[in-house]
Each structure stands twice: as structure tokens, then as C-alpha cells.
Amino acid sequence: MTKVLVATDKPFAAIAVKGIREVVEGAGYELALLEKYTDKAQLLDAVKDANAVIIRSDIIDAPVLDAAKELKIVVRAGAGYDNVDLAAATAHNVCVMNTPGQNSNAVAELVFGMLVYAVRNFYNGTSGTELMGKKLGILAYGNVGRNVARIAKGFGMDVYAYDAFCPAEVIEKDGVKAVASTADLFKACQIVSLHIPATAETKGSINFELMNSMPKGAIVVNTARKEVIDEAGLAKMLEERPDFKYITDIKPAIDADLAAKYPDRYFGTPKKMGAQTAEANINAGIAAAKQIVDFLQNGNEKFRVNK
Ligand code: 3PG
Known part of the structure; x- marks a missing residue:
């Protein structure tokens, strides 16, 4: 049988x-x-x-x-x-x-669960910020990216996206602003949500230079793959930019170190749970x-x- x-x-x-x-x-x-x-x-x-x-x-x-x-x-x-x-x-x-x-809506919803947690200072009771009016950059406009854009509009966010394989017209049809490169996305947006797959081209591609080009109060949310992050660059970013937060559904190898050093700016879910x-x-x-x-x-x- x-x-x-x-x-x-x-x-x-x-x-x-x-x-x-x-x-x-x-x-x-x-x-x-x-x-x-x-x-x-x-x-x-x-x-x-x-x-x-x-x-x-x-x-x-x-x-x-x-x-x-x-x-x-x-x-x-x-x-x-x-x-x-x-x-x-x-x-x-x-x-x-x-x-x-x-499973893309499930992952997209978790992005916002984590983002609200981050902008409300990990629920520590201090005054945080709101998502409304903030610039959100979506890196890769596939199934998850599109769901993130849909939900972000409900929050009243100003939504941007870049996808190397998706034409700008397709992105803009959804009322999302298409930018010309990953670098432009990071430069423009205070919050960037990663939705790229782990490939030879993307592994380690989210580096210090990119993250450091983000405006003040920057947040990177990663529900994609841990491999796309340059971990040394992430550690440097958290060290040099006290305004920066990193929230992830897939813990980097240096998770314990980052969690101990930056309890109010770094968060990883206990086990990958986007889907x-x-x-x-x-x-x-x-x-x-x-x-x-x-x-x-x-x-x-x-x-x-x-x-
Ligand atoms: C996916 O690639 O579909 C997601 O990362 C979900 O992965 P999981 O099935 O391991 O939760």
C-alpha cells in the first residue's frame, strides 16, 4: 500500500x-x-x-x-x-x-504581534510609540509580504516595499510605495520586516551598514530565516545604536548573549512559531x-x- x-x-x-x-x-x-x-x-x-x-x-x-x-x-x-x-x-x-x-497570513499576523510588543517597550509599562503613521519597509513582496502590507494599512502605517523579482507596478497596485533597492528601503523606513528566503544571495545580506542607515528608533523584525542576518553586524548595531530594536521569530546563534545584554531591545520567540x-x-x-x-x-x- x-x-x-x-x-x-x-x-x-x-x-x-x-x-x-x-x-x-x-x-x-x-x-x-x-x-x-x-x-x-x-x-x-x-x-x-x-x-x-x-x-x-x-x-x-x-x-x-x-x-x-x-x-x-x-x-x-x-x-x-x-x-x-x-x-x-x-x-x-x-x-x-x-x-x-x-501559512502566510499566520506569519504576517505574528509580525504585528511582535511589532506592537516592541513599540510598547516589551510591555514594561513605560510610554512607547504607536505604529500609525510610521514608515514600514517590507523586504520581499511575496505571499507573506503582501499580507503584512494589508495588515499594516489597517494600522495606518505608511507602507514601502522592495522585491528584486516583483515589478514596482504590482507593488504599487496595492497602494504600497515601491523603492528601487534594499538599501533605499532601509534608508527610508523606521521599521523593516524581512520576508526574503535563505539563498546564496541573501545569506548574511542584512548587515550593519544596511541597518545603520535606518532612521532613529529603528526596528528590524525577522520572521523569515535566521541565515539572512549578518550576526556580527546585528551585534554591532545593538551595541552602537541604543535606539535600535531587533525582534525575531528565528533566534540567531548569539541569542543568549543578545538577550542578556539587551533585554529591552532584543527579543526572540522561544521556538519558531510564525506558522x-x-x-x-x-x-x-x-x-x-x-x-x-x-x-x-x-x-x-x-x-x-x-x-
Ligand atoms: C515557511 O517557510 O513556511 C515558514 O517558515 C514556516 O515554517 P514551519 O513550518 O517550520 O513553521
């Missing part, structure tokens, strides 16, 4: 797993679950007889693909697929997909299950990312 494995170190809400099960079993397949695993050996063992795998930020590398002798497809229930070795998957003749847009809502789990998990069924039954490769 065709076996679909859900391998999630960070489990989906139970209601999402129920929905995934309905889709998988409805297609006549078997569902296996590997949740909260603590050891890679457990994943290597679980993939042995799986024909399809649904993951989140779980690492699918060459050893996993070597162990998964029956594997045809991996679906990353979510947007970023930097956790999957695409070249190795292609070499193993495994199709890799993501589920773009399915941790029942709705996002349901949307992304069920989309992943449906994409697997459609791929196995009809060969549909619409969301394939390893072309």
Missing part, C-alpha cells in the same frame, strides 16, 4: 493531522506519523518504506534520500524549502514541492496531502520546486 509519512519535528495541530489523514486515507493510502522526533535516526528509519513525505522545517538531505528507497515526492508544508537538498532530491528522482501562500496556528497547519498540511495525491494519481507537478 502507498505510504504517506508526516515527519514533523514541530507537529501540526491535531485538527490538521485529522484533515491530512482524511485526504490520504480517502485516496486509499496509509498515513504514518513521526512527530517531535529527537534523533535523525528516527527519521532515517521512518522514511525507509515511505512513498511520499510531508515535512515542515525538517531537514531532507542526501542521507535521508538514500534511506528513502521508495520515495517519489516530498512536500514541504510551507513556503521556504531551504531545508531540502534539491539537487540530491533530483538525483534521487524525487519531486519536491512547497505549498506557497498557505504555528491551527489555520496555517490545516491550510498547509491539507494542501500538501492533496498535492501528493494529485501527483501520485495524475502526475500533477504544479508546485514542484526542483525543476
